[in-house]
Amino acid sequence: MRNFDEIYQLAVARKGEAGVLESLLHPKSQAEIAEMPDDRFLALMTKCIFQSGFNWKVVEAMWPGFEAAFKGFDIGRCAMLHDEDFGRLVSDVRIVRHGPKIRAVQENAVFLSDIAREHGSAGAFFAGWPTENYVGLLDLLQKRGSRLGGNTGQYFLRFSGIDSFILSQSVVNRLMAEGIVTKAPTSAKDKAAVQAAFNTWREQSGRSLTEISRILAVSID
Missing domain, CATH: 1.10.340.30 (Hypothetical protein; domain 2)
Known part of the structure; x- marks a missing residue:
């Protein structure tokens, strides 16, 4: 699993930094x-x-x-x-x-x-x-x-503005590319693995689940 900064750089390479930032949503307090x-x-x-x-x-x-x-x-x-x-x-x-x-x-x-x-x-x-x-x-x-x-x-x-990630196809594709899951997570084991990955990326980046989710989505086709 890559460090979050590496994934962010993949997103920047695909969309350009301004494009990445424009794609971000921020949760409510x-x-x-x-x-x-x-x-x-x-x-x-x-x-x-x-x-x-x-x-x-x-x-x-x-x-x-x-x-x-x-x-x-x-x-x-x-x-x-x-x-x-x-x-x-x-x-x-x-x-x-x-x-x-x-x-x-x-x-x-x-x-x-x-x-x-x-x-x-x-x-x-x-x-x-x-x-x-x-x-x-x-x-x-x-x-x-x-x-x-x-x-x-x-x-x-x-x-609702609650800090969240959405398991869109793009996000799932990035999770699979990082070796976290092999398919869309439906089992308790896979969901726990996804949560653990997001928690790690939160600690590394200081970003919300919402922001991380959007960056994952634009980092891959």
């Missing part, structure tokens, strides 16, 4: 995440779920309709959706009428309500999660959330 209202986490979960396997631009264009249909994603109200509400929502032309994904809004509202009850707020929970165990957070989203496994959970965390 823990204080900013802690202050985010619970409804914004549910909204972002929902957007990522509906964009999965669908045209992102269509969902984005329809988003004001989603906000209206789900009453601003208030987690208390969404957690209490009943059959009559689902009947109305699957016929609501303001949103993408996908029954299982609509059901996931309620299930994730319950999940976030539980998190808020346990930790004071969803923001406090996410802000307090240790970066060095990011893969543990992904596992928790998959187990306790609804339709938040795989890339959906990763994009939710990234769009």
